[in-house]
Every structure is written in structure tokens, then in C-alpha cells.
Amino acid sequence: MVGQSQGEGQEPALGETTATTTVTEEGSELERTIGLTGGLTIGIGTMIGAGIFVFPGLAAGNAGPAASASFGIGAVVALLVALPTSELATAMPKSGGGYYFISRGMGAAFGAIVGISLWLGLVFATAFYLVGFGEYAVAVLIEIGVPAPAGAGPIGIVPVLGVIFGLLLTGISVAGTENTTKLQNAIVSLLLGILAVFLGFGVLDALGVFGAESTPETYAPFGIGPVLSTAALVFTSYLGFAQVATVAGEMKQPGRNLPLAMVGSVVVVGALYVITIFVATSAFPSATLGGFGETAIVEVARSYLGQPGAIAILIAGLLATVSSANASILSASRALYATSRDAFVPQSVSRVNLKYGTPHLALALVGGPTVVLVGTGQTELLAEVASFLHLLMYGLICITLIVLRRRSPAWYQPSFTVPGYPIVPIVGGIASFAMIAFMQPLSQIIGAFVIVSAGGWYLFYARDVTIDEVVNNE
Amino acid sequence: MSNTRVNVLVPIDVLGGETIPEPVIELLSGMDVTLLGYHVLPEQTATEQAHDQFHEKVAAELAEYEARFESHGGTVQSRSVFTHDKADTIERVAVEERTGTVLLLNPAPKIDRVLVPIRGAVNVDRLASVTAALAATAGLEIRLFHVTDEDGVEAGETLLADVRQGFVAAGVDEEQLTSEVTISEQPIEALKSAADTTDFVIMGEHEPSILDIILGEASTKVADSSLSPVLVVRTGKHKNTESE
Numbered sequence A: 001m002v003g004q005s006q007g008e009g010q011e012p013a014l015g016e017t018t019a020t021t022t023v024t025e026e027g028s029e030l031e032r033t034i035g036l037t038g039g040l041t042i043g044i045g046t047m048i049g050a051g052i053f054v055f056p057g058l059a060a061g062n063a064g065p066a067a068s069a070s071f072g073i074g075a076v077v078a079l080l081v082a083l084p085t086s087e088l089a090t091a092m093p094k095s096g097g098g099y100y101f102i103s104r105g106m107g108a109a110f111g112a113i114v115g116i117s118l119w120l121g122l123v124f125a126t127a128f129y130l131v132g133f134g135e136y137a138v139a140v141l142i143e144i145g146v147p148a149p150a151g152a153g154p155i156g157i158v159p160v161l162g163v164i165f166g167l168l169l170t171g172i173s174v175a176g177t178e179n180t181t182k183l184q185n186a187i188v189s190l191l192l193g194i195l196a197v198f199l200g201f202g203v204l205d206a207l208g209v210f211g212a213e214s215t216p217e218t219y220a221p222f223g224i225g226p227v228l229s230t231a232a233l234v235f236t237s238y239l240g241f242a243q244v245a246t247v248a249g250e251m252k253q254p255g256r257n258l259p260l261a262m263v264g265s266v267v268v269v270g271a272l273y274v275i276t277i278f279v280a281t282s283a284f285p286s287a288t289l290g291g292f293g294e295t296a297i298v299e300v301a302r303s304y305l306g307q308p309g310a311i312a313i314l315i316a317g318l319l320a321t322v323s324s325a326n327a328s329i330l331s332a333s334r335a336l337y338a339t340s341r342d343a344f345v346p347q348s349v350s351r352v353n354l355k356y357g358t359p360h361l362a363l364a365l366v367g368g369p370t371v372v373l374v375g376t377g378q379t380e381l382l383a384e385v386a387s388f389l390h391l392l393m394y395g396l397i398c399i400t401l402i403v404l405r406r407r408s409p410a411w412y413q414p415s416f417t418v419p420g421y422p423i424v425p426i427v428g429g430i431a432s433f434a435m436i437a438f439m440q441p442l443s444q445i446i447g448a449f450v451i452v453s454a455g456g457w458y459l460f461y462a463r464d465v466t467i468d469e470v471v472n473n474e
Numbered sequence B: 001m002s003n004t005r006v007n008v009l010v011p012i013d014v015l016g017g018e019t020i021p022e023p024v025i026e027l028l029s030g031m032d033v034t035l036l037g038y039h040v041l042p043e044q045t046a047t048e049q050a051h052d053q054f055h056e057k058v059a060a061e062l063a064e065y066e067a068r069f070e071s072h073g074g075t076v077q078s079r080s081v082f083t084h085d086k087a088d089t090i091e092r093v094a095v096e097e098r099t100g101t102v103l104l105l106n107p108a109p110k111i112d113r114v115l116v117p118i119r120g121a122v123n124v125d126r127l128a129s130v131t132a133a134l135a136a137t138a139g140l141e142i143r144l145f146h147v148t149d150e151d152g153v154e155a156g157e158t159l160l161a162d163v164r165q166g167f168v169a170a171g172v173d174e175e176q177l178t179s180e181v182t183i184s185e186q187p188i189e190a191l192k193s194a195a196d197t198t199d200f201v202i203m204g205e206h207e208p209s210i211l212d213i214i215l216g217e218a219s220t221k222v223a224d225s226s227l228s229p230v231l232v233v234r235t236g237k238h239k240n241t242e243s244e
Helices: A036-054 A057-091 A098-107 A108-142 A152-175 A180-206 A226-240 A239-248 A254-282 A284-339 A362-372 A379-409 A425-437 A441-461 B022-030 B047-071 B087-095 B123-133 B150-170 B187-196 B210-215 B218-223
Strands: A021-022 A030-031 B007-011 B032-040 B075-081 B099-105 B114-118 B141-149 B176-181 B200-204 B231-235
Touching: A021 B218, A030 B047, A030 B087, A030 B150, A036 A057, A036 A108, A036 A180, A036 A226, A036 A239, A036 A254, A036 A284, A057 A226, A057 A239, A057 A254, A057 A284, A057 A379, A057 A425, A057 B123, A098 A108, A098 A239, A098 A284, A098 A379, A108 A152, A108 A226, A108 A284, A108 A362, A108 A441, A152 A284, A152 A362, A152 B032, A180 A254, A180 A284, A226 A379, A226 A425, A226 B114, A239 A254, A239 A284, A239 A379, A254 A284, A284 A362, A284 B047, A362 B007, A379 A425, B007 B087, B022 B047, B032 B047, B032 B087, B047 B075, B075 B087, B114 B123, B114 B187, B123 B150, B123 B200, B141 B187, B150 B176, B176 B187
Parallel strands: A030 B075, B007 B032, B007 B099, B032 B075, B114 B141, B114 B200, B141 B176, B200 B231
Antiparallel strands: A021 A030, B099 B231
């Protein structure tokens, strides 16, 4: 049982999951060390980098002030998936998240394809965050008056800085730094603090408290189509909640903390995104915002709070994109581990290095492809492919929930159940697949290519793999 | 009192090359020992992942220690834990096993002299019964030790006299006991240098003072800087460390 049993003189039995530990079949214990704050930090820290610091300009340029509706749609879809994911995670609090649920619920072929596409989806997401980081790094250089190197111009510098930082982050991960969680917690708290001040001021100003006129503009100047395609583009801002599930095996009190961390982080960032777009489109016409590109929010901060505001947001943008990239690298390595544990990829991939205590090969298999993708510098393409690969998994998560509820195996004992079953998973599943339909054709082609390749890999390498049944928690 | 069995938790970083010296195994043979083989992982690594790879090695190492404890007539059980946080793990297992004492390992070529620092009258009963359980198995010299400033010498001597009586009542042979009051402005430094001249330390775990929070728990500091193993006697009134 995933219970809350804990106390003096109680030693957990074999195969049992308690609030603070999991006992393996071999009799060893796996300590659960991530609390609710840690879970929320993973979710918020992964998501916040994209939605506030990269997308507002691009989204407003595409959809006008209705970009806030695009973010709202994304939040609703994310919530519809976060609820089923929470139920599955409390029934199977194991490393690997979505991959683990789908492979146990839907069998080996789906498992292999989702495992591989989750890994690559996170690689695309990491590359996207690092390009965003590069944009901020260049904006900082411009702000402090460093001239861009002759000939190259800022366009060429962005991927270079992104690649350098990608290599650095991978190196730090392989070396097994301590206290990254504490650092991540501090960064997320700082970010939320900066945003609270900036958005608070922006909202008051936009509502006319300080006497300034907000810019009157048609809400959806380009119609409903761009609102939906923008929702598909910015959905990358909501990928983080499922990353909470990749560390489900290490969460304390998983029955309580997993749903709270996943749903809570979606609600928090969704609200922040919608407010951010509202503030941004009140400060500038959306065409101007679109012209500012990835760092539009810096100009918004400058218009409200002057140079100090711009500098604060620049620093926040650097921290947010790095923390998103870092969290995604770690999740991708967990996903690769879960896939290799079931032998869908060679098991040597996730071997732990005794000296550093880290899976150096798995981390290299995340960092390597990431820096290649960063080199392309294609923000929107990277974001959409990342979303594509995640949305496929989200849709399958919703189906898995329905399959498991109908099949109702003895081991399936979630301590959190989806409200509004079966409507929520059905709508969540349909919405996930529908988002894919609104992407650019090139993103769809690349995403489909990855999935077909993963299927080919399964047929070539792993066709005879069988999945172990879920360890009985009774 | 003296026949109450004392249980002790021995956390050991099995894969990190930590070892339990033979004299320590001999000394603990009269106690109920729980070996806690732990492996600390950086946050980049899933605990399951390290478990898959290392659990057999950890189990083999622990089985070897169990055999060594049993060859000295001791009672022992072992648990192995893969964790991101050593302190969380030790605290949890100590609570689950209801262990009154935790051993912080250090090399010990021989154990003849045991240092028992006394801070105040608090917790002395538990210190006495633990010391008695150890003293019964070997002819040890037990050195009661109190650090104070110049004004506190008289009070310190009275304290140690009382404590000494308590130890005798708990079953420690009077002949084994010596008492010493030391004057120093820096109690932790004085404790460390005293620990350097003895082979084993038994000390109480105290409610952390502000200084402890800044500098770390006194017992950990003694264990880190001296060459002796330190047996920490827990106060017994521990909060259950819940989720956050």
C-alpha cells in the first residue's frame, strides 16, 4: 500500500512503499528524500523558463493579446493531463514517470516508443531552453555595453553561448554536484520573488492605478486559428509537471505530494503566464512585442521599472532558462534509465559510475544530442518538436488510465483518483492529440520521424523484450 | 539496570570504503547491533538505478560484517539503504529501530580508554546505562570529563561526583572510573584534544544551541576531527521528521 504508515518500531515489509522509503524485493531500502517543496520546485523550475522568459514576444506577435488565451488553453490541457498522471503516479511511484505507466499499462511496443521519444523530447526541450539562455546571455552583453564580435553578430553568438552552457551543465551533472536541489529551490524562490514584484506592478499599471493608459487593441486581431496554433507552440511551457513523475520513486509521501506538486505547479505557472501576457500586451502593441523576439519581457520590464527592472528580468531570465535546462537534463537521464532497466536500450547506458555516483553515459547521451540541436538555434522548431513528443506521451497516459481502470489489475491501487472520470482523461487525451494538429508542418514531420525511428528501433532491437509486472505493493 | 540490553545503530558507508575496526566489533558484542549499510547518491542518480547495480555488493559486505559480529558472540541485524540524504536515512532508521545510540565510525587500533564528556545533569541516566553495557564486556578505563570556565570548577566537581555515583549505580565498576574537570573557554576544542588521547568517546546528543547550528552537532565535530569512534547517546525525545 502507498500509505502514510510511519513511526517508531515499524520496519517496512518487503515490497512495501511507505511515506519515506521503498523496500525492494532484494530487501534493500530506497530512501525518499524529495518533499512537496522539492516536487513543486522541479515542476515550476522546469516550466517557468519558457513561458515567461522566451515565449511572450513570439506568442503576442502570432496571436495578439489573445496570446493570453493561448496560454490559458495550454494550462487547461496540462491540467487535464496532470490529473490522470497524478493517479497513475500514486499507483506506481517509480522512476521513469510517463514511460513507466504506459509500458505497464499498454505493453512493450508502446513502452519502447514512449521511452525513446520521452528521452528525445526532453533533449529537444533542453536545447530549446539553452537557445533561450543564449538569447538572454547576448541581451546581457548588449546591456552592459560589450560590442558583439565583428562579423558574427548576435544571431551567431546565441547558439555558441547555448552550446557552451549545455556542455557545462552536462559536465556538472556528470561530476555529481551536491546541493543542486537546494540551489534549484533558491533559484525558483528568487524567480517567483522577482516576478511577483514585476507582475504586481505591471497589473496595477495596466489597470490604470498609476494613471497610465493601457494600449487599446483588438483582443484577437488574427482570429481563432493563430490562437490555437500559438497554444500548440507555447505548450512547451507546460512540460514540467510530468517531470515531477520521473522522480516519483524519490518523493516522500507520494500519495499526497505527487498530485499536489503536479497540479500545483501547473496552476501556479499557468496563472503567471496569463498575467505576464496581459501585462506585456498592456505595455506594448503586440506587433512591437513580436519584434522584440525572445527577450520581449525585458523591454516590458524596462517600460514599467526602468533599467533596474530590465536588469532584474535579464538576470531572472538567465537563471530561469538554466534551471529549466538543468531539470530537463536530469529528467531525461531518469527516462533513459527507466527505458534501459527494461532492456529497450542497452543496459550499459544507465550504468552508474562508482567514483562520481552518476550515470555518466546516460547524461552524455542527453547532453550530446542537446548541444547539436542548440547549434541550430531554431527556438520555435525545437519547442514544437519537444511538445509533439510530450503530447504523444500525454495522450497515451490518458488512454493508459482508462485501460487500467477497465482492466483493474490487483496491483492497481492509486491513492489519488481522477475527479470526473472518465470525462477528464477522455478530453485530456483528445486535447493532447489535437494540439499536435495545430503545429507547423516541419515540427510534425520531425516529430513523426522520431516516433517512426523509435518504432523501428523497437522492431530491430527490442521486439523480444517483455515487461516485468508491477511489483506488488500489497 | 545493568542487564538492560542497549541497542546501537552503526551506519556504514560500505561502498565508500568505510570499515568497522575489530576492537569496535568486540566492544559492541554485548549490545544489539543494527548495521545500516548506506550508499549516498548525488541528485543526478535515481536511487533505484544505483540499487540495481550495487545492491549485491552492499549485501555481501554487510553479510561479512554480520559474520564478524557473530564470531564475537554479538547479536546483529543489517539494513541497506540507497539515499540522497544520509542524515534523513540515519534519523529514520534510528526511529524505526528505536535505537538509543548511534556509532560514528573512526579507526580504532585498540580500545583501552573511553572518554565520557558530561555537559550537565541531563541525560546522565542513559549515558550511564550505555556505558555500563560496554564496560561489562571489557576492562576499560572510563574517563568522565567536564569542561567549564574558571568560576564553574567547584560546580563541575560536584556534578562529576554525582555522575560518578550514577554510573556506579548503573553497574560500572568504581575502579574503572576517573573524573576530570578542565578549564577552557572553548569547550569543543578542549573536548577534541581530550578525545585525541582516548580510544573511544561516548557522548550525549544535545538540543542544538545556536552555536551547534552554525558549527554542526558537537558529536559530529568530535568524530570528524578526532581519530576515535564516537558513540552518540540519543536524547530520546525526537520529533518525527515528517515530509518537510
